Amino acid sequence: MLWSRAFIPTLREDPADAEAVNHRLLVRGGFIRRLMAGSWSxxxxxxxxxxxxxxxxxxxxDAIGGQEMLLPVVHPGEIWKKTGRWDDVEGILVKLKDRRDTDLLLAMTHEEIFTTVATELTSYRQLPQLWYHLQTKFRDEPRPKGGLLRVREFTMKDSYSFDIDPAGLDVQFQNHYRAYHRIFARLGMDAIAVHASSGWMGGKESVEFMVEAAAGEDEIAFCPACRYAANTEKATSVPAGVVDEPWTGPPERFPTPGIRTIAELTAVGGFASADRQIKTLVYLVGGTVTLLxxxxxxxxxxQKVVDGLGTWEVRPARDDEITAALGAHAGSLGAVGVKGLRIVADPALRGRVNMVTGANDDDWHLRGVDVDRDVAVDTWLDIRLVRAGEGCPTCGKPLEVKRTIEVGHIFKLGTKFSEALGASVLDPDGEQRVIWMGSYGIGVGRNLATVVESSHDAKGIIWPMAIAPFEVVVTAVKVDDAASMGVAGEIHAALVASGVDTLFDDRDERPGVKFADAELIGIxxxxTVGPKGLADGVVEVVRRRDGAVERIAPAAVVAHLERLVKAERELGK
RNA sequence: CGGGCUGUGGCGCAGCUUGGUAGCGCACCUGCUUUGGGAGCAGGGGGUCGCCGGUUCGAAUCCGGCCAGCCCGACCA
Structure with a gap:
């Protein structure tokens, strides 16, 4: 490929609206352009x-038995109504109508349609199956951001497994688990598998693959000692224990004029350090006023409230709802003696005595509260956000909390979709059996962006060989020097002939421009071929990763590069 | 959806306070000189100033509405 003929619109300056590294470098390097929010060419x-x-x-x-297909991107609403998701995922699901007024939707994922295809499966002899496609998804995200990290339209590889029983599903799930690790390794990324909340996929078990990056939107708890890892939506930990000073009598009211926050309360009297207070949050959970x-x-x-109490309707109560329920304002709330409201408590409060909490009377608090004795807890549920430094739930060593990007997610779906859509087979005994399903996604653009986030420097992107847009760029320093253009052209042709993906920078530009562009796009x-080097009988080979330079005879350079390129292509395999 | 900010040639920005000929840098075109890390000189092309309405003799500039985009939060495989 001749650079002079290629459409590579690099920009000298960062686009003004770009914050995330991948956004800056991919736009500046001429890889992508924005059409509208969350939509990129x-x-x-x-x-x-x-x-x-x-x-x-x-x-x-393919190596784990996948068969590629291609399913449509516009679906009939009818099928999504059968699984309940037509109504359940209100918001990001884009609905439309055709000329006959039929309900349609833009695919945000393809469980329904793959399952529809799977209704043709009739016998256990046909199982297991593993089907996949690479297809466009559209999700009307409330807030696209971070370049290619969170978008509305994107390409995803999604695979779907079909098995006769849960054991078969386990095998396919494990196969994907391993395949995903291989994929991310080949993309040059170190992905951590974590337990996750399944969200609206409604699965029984799911594992996310996370790559550490500052631009990430998720946080995971990670134990360097035993490799425990979980999304903080789900992670548990052992917090440092607190030794309570004994208190025998009943709770005692004390005045706290103007005190509204945990921090302010710690200063009153010196007996109410934050870990000796009970924080009382008022939420509406499934329409019911609930104290957390x-x-x-x-x-x-x-998210732990959502998962633990089994409803998506979880929101903080408004001020008027709080005062109606408890008779006081936020800042003076407590659960002591409260009746008729659901009370959900975090286990870190279990057995605690001599605690401080609001008295449900503005400007008053209670001390000497014994949680088990004084609070009518309906449900003990872990609803606490894990913090760095707390004990690992499996080995007790301190946890780390890392900011990460979710590059893949695999779900054990169970029979939700096959039941709703009637995908079943006959087993050896002639019994009708509902198919066990799994679904497994990887976003192409998000992975591309994540590689950039984790592999770049001040000059630009540093692509791993396996996915570099070109593997080698031959830069002619002086295009009106016939000798160096001749040598450069020969090297380019020979590299292409030997199967190396090569770009020939034949543009009539100053060397500085050419070097900077090559570094920006990350080849x-x-x-480098120019009169100075040729006078010494050499060309230069410069490695993007670390800038290492080798001077080498033109006759030897092609074989040398071919060897380097082919070796690096295999990295991670 | 709440808060903050921004819309002016392809890109980055000034001009708006105080209304009166639309400007700068980069990029682009032509010529000459230059050429191993983002060249110099000269000439040139390109803009409904986000959209609609209002005020005014006159609006990029003032007022109102709308739209779009970015950041924070909420939300979210």
């Missing part, structure tokens, strides 16, 4: 990388 360079990522994914999914109790220094993880090796 893939330019030639971006498409080259995306294709290579897709090829890696195909190879690994936490240790004063702990934070609520709402792993640059061969």
């Amino acid at each position: 893939m330019l030639p360079l971006g498409m080259r990388v995306a294709k290579k990522i897709q090829d890696v994914i195909r190879e690994e999914i 109790l936490l240790r004063g220094d702990h934070e609520l993880m709402e 792993p090796y640059r061969v």
Whole structure:
């Protein structure tokens, strides 16, 4: 490929609206352009990388028995009504109508349609099956951001497994678990598998694959000692214990004029450190006013409430709802003596005595509260956000909390979709058996972006060989020097002939421009050909990763690069 | 959905307070000189100033509404 003929619109300056590294570098390097919020055009360079990522994914999914298909991106609403998701995922699901006024939707995922295809399965002899496609999804995210990290329209590889029983599902799930690790390794990323909340997928068990990155939106708890890892939506930990000073009598009221926060209360009297307070949050859970109790220094993880109480309708109560329920304002709330409201308490409060909490009377608090004695807890439920430094739930060593990007997610779906859509087979005994399903997703663009987030420097992107848009760029320093253009052209042709993906920078630009562009777009090796080097009988091979330079005879350079490129392509395999 | 900010050639920005000929840098085109880390000189092309309405003799500028985008939060495989 001649650079002079290629459409690679690099920008000298960062786009003004770009914050995330991948956003800055992919736009500046001419890989992508924005059409609207959360919607990006893939330019030639971006498409080259995306294709290579897709090829890696195909190879690994094919290797575990996947069969590629392509399912439609516009679905009839009818099928989604059968599984309940037409109504359940209100918001990000885009609905439309055709000319006959039929309800349609834009696919945000493909469980319904793969399951519809699977209704043709009739016998256990046909199982297991593993089907996948690489297809567009559209999710009307409330807030697209971070370049390619959170978008509305994107390409995803999603695979779906079909088995006669849970044991078969386990096998396919494990196969994906291993295939996903291989995929991320080949993309040059170190992915951590974590237990996750399944969200609206409604599965029984799910594992997310997370890559550490500052631009990430998820946090995971991670134990360096035993490798325990979980999304903080689900992670548990052993908080440092607190030794309570004994208190025998009943709770005692004390005045706290103007005190509204945990921090302010710690200063009153010196007996109410945050870990000796009970934090009382008022929520509406499934329409019911619910008190959520936490240790004063702990934070609520709402997703745990959603998962633990089994409803998506979870929101903080409004001020008027709070005063109607408890007769006081936020800042003076407590659960002592409260009747008729659901009370959910975090286990870190269990057995605690001599605690401080609000008296449900503005400007008054209670001390000497014995949780088990004084609070009518309906449900003990872990609703606490894990923090760095707390004990690992499996080995007790201190946990780390890392900011990460979710690059893949695998779900054990069970029989939810097959039951709703009637996908079943006859077993050896002639009995009708509902098919056990799993679904497994990897976002192509998000992975592309995550590689950039984790592999770049001040000059630009550093692509791993496996997915670099080009593997080598041959840079002619002086295009009106016939000798060096001749040598550069020969090297380019020979590299292409030997199967190396090579770009020939034949543009009539100053060397500085050419070097800067090559570094920005992140090509792993640059061969610099110019009169100065040729006078010494050499060309230069510069490695993008660390800038290492080798001076080498033109006649030897092609074989040398071919060896380097082919070795690096295999990294991670 | 709440808070903050921004919309002016392809990109980055000034001009708006105090209404009166739309400007700068980069990029682009032509010529000459230059050429191993984002060149110099000269000439040139390109803008409904986000949209609609209002005020005014006159609006990029003032007022109102709307739209779009970014950041924080809520939300969210």
